[in-house]
Amino acid sequence: MSDEKKPAFAGNITADDVAAEAGVSRWTVNRAFRKDASISSKSLEKVRIAAERLGYVPDLRAASLASDRSxxxxxxxxxxxxxxxxxxxxxxxxxxxxxxxxxxxxxxxxxxxxxxxxxxxxxxxxxxxxxxxxxxxxxxxxxxxxxxxxxxxxxxxxxxxxxxxxxxxVDDVHAMKEIANYVHERGYRRPMFLAGPRTSSAHLLRKETFVDYWRRHFGNEPETVSVSAYDPALAAGIVEDTLAGRDAAMLPDILVCENDALAIGATDVIRHKLGLRIPEDIAITGFDDVPQAEGANYRLTTYRQPxxxxxxxxxxxxxxxxxxxxxxxxxxxxxxxxxx
Amino acid sequence: MSDEKKPAFAGNITADDVAAEAGVSRWTVNRAFRKDASISSKSLEKVRIAAERLGYVPDLRAASLASDRSxxxxxxxxxxxxxxxxxxxxxxxxxxxxxxxxxxxxxxxxxxxxxxxxxxxxxxxxxxxxxxxxxxxxxxxxxxxxxxxxxxxxxxxxxxxxxxxxxxxVDDVHAMKEIANYVHERGYRRPMFLAGPRTSSAHLLRKETFVDYWRRHFGNEPETVSVSAYDPALAAGIVEDTLAGRDAAMLPDILVCENDALAIGATDVIRHKLGLRIPEDIAITGFDDVPQAEGANYRLTTYRQPxxxxxxxxxxxxxxxxxxxxxxxxxxxxxxxxxx
DNA sequence: GCAATTTTTGCTCGCGTGAGCAAGCGTGGT
DNA sequence: ACCACGCTTGCTCACGCGAGCAAAAATTGC
CATH class of the missing domain: 3.40.50.2300 (Response regulator)
Known part of the structure; x- marks a missing residue:
């Protein structure tokens, strides 16, 4: 009787099966699937055909186990x-x-x-x-x-x-200096920095760089505000809380954001909750150049990482x-x- | 001489090492890391301590290979x-x-x-x-x-x-009927459907459902437009090409979008390129309820999948x-x- | 306290592959 | 025809663990 197993899926077809089919050894089969291996073009072809017919693909779990590279x-x-x-x-x-x-x-x-x-x-x-x-x-x-x-x-x-x-x-320090210079050149004088969460390590140097650089080169100390996550919705809440009800004279003339996520949330709230125009009433810069930054809605001045x-x-x-x-x-x- | 190897990383600590340290067999060690296994609380504790000391964690590649579940x-x-x-x-x-x-x-x-x-x-x-x-x-x-x-x-x-x-x-058919009814109830009469790419299988039934349902229940045939990917930027381009230069009378009164990605691109272009107001000049609906849909900028009427x-x-x-x-x-x- | 029963433990075998070595094979020079 | 050399092939051993069984230990009932 033919109790040839029809596998439920091809996972159990192994290099041995292909070897039998192709008339070579198991090791030759596996070599056919490694690019650095030494194998004759004749056996390579035999193996390819047999593997194709049986639907064989090497098992990377086993390969990883044997080679210690996953x-x-x-x-x-x-x-x-x-x-x-x-x-x-x-x-x-x-x-x-x-x-x-x-x-x-x-x-x-x-x-x-x-x-x-x-x-x-x-x-x-x-x-x-x-x-x-x-x-x-x-x-x-x-x-x-x-x-x-x-x-x-x-x-x-x-x-x-x-x-x-x-x-x-990306070189944050260089980037933020460039942004600071650009901001100053364009005539902005009262920047506010909108920062993300302050982690103790592996963090961004953007806020520190901007604030230090601005203070040293342009005199005054920028106001800074921090958001607990890079989330547009959270940024919107914080910006609204911070700026709502301020006199025009007390508003920053530009909001320099640690990244686009914050800038996007800030833009929305400045326009739709505070009723101010961008960039006429408050300008905004971001960082990252996310796809939406280019869109007709935000047209965000930002900094692109390579x-x-x-x-x-x-x-x-x-x-x-x-x-x-x-x-x-x-x-x-x-x-x-x-x-x- | 002590040529005890100091491993570069702990990957080579195996269950055997832990077994020796804990004074049990290798299989008991592995059992300690499976939740269904039968093991006494005493050996479990011994193994835990030994494993902790040596920094052992089971190798899932090997486990997967042996058990045929990855x-x-x-x-x-x-x-x-x-x-x-x-x-x-x-x-x-x-x-x-x-x-x-x-x-x-x-x-x-x-x-x-x-x-x-x-x-x-x-x-x-x-x-x-x-x-x-x-x-x-x-x-x-x-x-x-x-x-x-x-x-x-x-x-x-x-x-x-x-x-x-x-x-x-999600039940697309039911969803689109609900949207169609809502749109009609709110008094919109000239919808345009903005669809994504038309794949031959595994696709969404949103466009077909909306168009059929609208035709059958509300008489007229909605205009439809298709975008080649669910990309706001592409949607923006298509919507601009389609609507720019039309008389107000020829414009749809609502743009029903297959999802929020399209709706967002459409919103941007309708506001900023066509200079129209939402929802006064053209209304918009989406699908998915992405985070930005809730933001102050879009306030998008949409459909949330559970x-x-x-x-x-x-x-x-x-x-x-x-x-x-x-x-x-x-x-x-x-x-x-x-x-x- | 002893046998019956259950839980726990150790073990054999197998999962599918790679490293590295040794044997096989073909090629070319003399 | 012979040998040296390089390419190709097959093989031993190892990778770390799980299934499933048998032996050992612990528990239960009386």
């Missing part, structure tokens, strides 16, 4: 209210996939969850962890690094002074044998639009 | 211009992680890439594939299903008539032994705001 990186994010995260995810996933890296997406629920998120990643034996969230302060990083559970811990789009992490980011270059450097870092001293800062570009 | 699901997305995707990703990743599922994020670059994306997922032996993109037409689905490479293929937030997939979505319920049902589906007849439609809710 070709998997974990991407840890928390900050889902920030539209720029969507852009970053798109760019990172596209470029990493193109280079053969798969991505484990971990939604880190907050500071307390960061440890679990890292544990999660470590159980899959990822080759690297990429952080694009905001919740990773020194304590969390130290715990992760102390456990020596990761070969590489990469902080993307954010600077970190921790020597054991790799930070790939995300593609950064992602490509990230790939390079992933391939590198070293795990340290790979920090790199990139130069961005001021994008001038109508909002300032 | 606890991994692939999430395939292409449509990154649509802000609703960010909301969906947040909700899905949060709830799936809470239930112990890890997520492989695959950025599908387009229709031609769908096959590669699926292959990618299958090599990691994911337990299921979740599609939240738009590019999966019948041909791609058939290929994937024919290869029998997946136990479950779930189409999330989109209906599919393919019997071998599991579709978890994403959390849908994600929770998804978890249930993942746990189910069956792979078929699990389709489910959910009821959403019309969110009335100022735009219509």
């Amino acid at each position: 070709n998997l990186v974990a991407l840890l994010i928390d900050d889902f209210a920030n539209p720029h995260k969507l852009v970053m995810m798109e760019r990172l996933t596209r470029i990493l996939r193109r280079e053969g890296w798969d991505i484990l997406l971990v939604n880190t629920l907050g500071r307390d969850d960061a440890g679990h998120a890292l544990l999660n990643a470590s159980q899959r034996r990822v080759d690297a962890v990429i952080l694009i969230g905001i919740q990773f302060d020194d304590e969390v990083l130290d715990t992760a690094l102390h456990a020596r559970r990761f070969r590489k811990l990469i902080i993307f789009a954010r600077t970190s002074r921790n020597p054991d992490t790799i930070s790939i980011a 995300l593609t270059d950064m992602a490509e450097y990230l790939v390079e870092v992933l391939g590198s044998a070293e795990g340290r001293d790979l920090d790199r800062l990139f130069a961005g570009r001021l994008i001038v639009r109508q909002s300032a | 606890n991994l699901v692939a999430l395939l997305i292409d449509d990154f211009a649509n802000p609703h995707k960010l909301v969906m990703m947040e909700r899905l990743t949060r709830i799936l992680r809470r239930e112990g599922w890890d997520i492989l994020l695959v950025n599908t670059l387009g229709r031609d890439d769908a096959g590669h994306a699926l292959l990618n997922a299958s090599q990691r032996r994911v337990d299921a594939v979740i599609l939240i993109g738009i590019q999966f037409d019948d041909e791609v689905l058939d290929t994937a299903l024919h290869a029998r490479r997946f136990r479950k293929l779930i189409i999330f937030a989109r209906t599919s008539r393919n019997p071998d997939t599991i579709s978890i979505a 994403l959390t319920d849908m994600a929770e049902y998804l978890v249930e589906v993942l746990g189910s032994a069956e792979g078929r007849d699990l389709d489910r439609l959910f009821a959403g809710r019309l969110i009335v705001r100022q735009s219509a």
Whole structure:
């Protein structure tokens, strides 16, 4: 009787099956699926045909187990209210996939969850962890690094002074000086800085740089306000609370925002709640150049990070044998639009 | 001489090491990390302490290999211009992680890439594939299903008539009827429908439903326009091309959009390029209730999908032994705001 | 206190692949 | 025809864990 199993799905077809079908050994089959392996074009062809017929694809779990390289990186994010995260995810996933890296997406629920998120990643034996969230302060990083559970811990789009992490980011200091100079040149004199949450590590230097630079070069001390997350809705609330009811003379003439998420929330509230015009009554600048910043509604003057270059450097870092001293800062570009 | 290896990272600490440290067998160690396993509280405690000291965590690659369950699901997305995707990703990743599922994020670059994306997922032996993109037409689905490479293929937030997939979505037909009725009740008589790309399968029934229902109940045939992606910027371009230069009498009195991504692009262009007021000159409705829809700028009348319920049902589906007849439609809710 | 029963523990075998080595094979020079 | 050399192939061993069974230990009933 033919008790040839008809598998429910092709997961159980293994290199041995293909080897039998193609008349070669199992190792030749696997070699056919590795790009660096030495194999004759004749057996390669035989294997390809047999694999095609049986629907075989190599099992990366087993490959990873045997080779101690998973070709998997974990991407840890928390900050889902920030539209720029969507852009970053798109760019990172596209470029990493193109280079053969798969991505484990971990939604880190907050500071307390960061440890679990890292544990999660470590159980899959990822080759690297990429952080694009905001919740990773020194304590969390130290715990992760102390456990020596990761070969590489990469902080993307954010600077970190921790020597054991790799930070790939735009040069915030240079960027904010450029913005400060632009703002001053255009005649604005009473800027207010709208900042995001103040984390103790891996944070942005934007607020500090802007405030210091402005004070030193242009005399007065800018007012600053802080929002607890990069969330347009929260930013809107804070801006309304801060500015509502002020005399025109007491209003800032420009709102310099740490990023576009804040700038967008601020724009909405300034127009629709405070009834002021942008840029005539209050100008606005952002940071990141999210897609909506270009739209007819916001026309936001902002600063574009070279995300593609950064992602490509990230790939390079992933391939590198070293795990340290790979920090790199990139130069961005001021994008001038109508909002300032 | 002490050539005790100081590992570069803790990946090479195995259950055997913990077993030696705790004075039990390797299998007891692994049992301590499974929740269904039978183990005495005494050895559990011993193992916990030893594992803690050595920094051991089980290797899920090996576990998956041995048990034939990966606890991994692939999430395939292409449509990154649509802000609703960010909301969906947040909700899905949060709830799936809470239930112990890890997520492989695959950025599908387009229709031609769908096959590669699926292959990618299958090599990691994911337990299921979740599609939240738009590019999966019948041909791609058939290929994937024919290869029998997946136990479950779930189409999330989109209906599919393919019997071998599991579709978890909002009841589009009911939703659009509700919207059509609302629009008519509020006195609008010349709707225009702004649709997204027309895929041959797994698509939305929104346009068809609205147009048919309107024609049958309210007499006239709504004008329809289609955009090639759910991208606000593209929608803006199409709407401008379509409406610019029309007499007021020739303009629709309401623009019914297939989703918020389109509605947002349309809103921007209607206000800032055509110089019309919303809702006085043209009203607008969307679908999805993205975060910005609530903001002061858009105040968009839209339709909210019960994403959390849908994600929770998804978890249930993942746990189910069956792979078929699990389709489910959910009821959403019309969110009335100022735009219509 | 003893046998019957249940819980806990250890073990054999297998999951599908890669590293690295040794044998096989073909090629070219003399 | 012979040998040296490089490319290709097959093989041993290992990766870390789970299923499922058998032995050991703990618990129960009387």
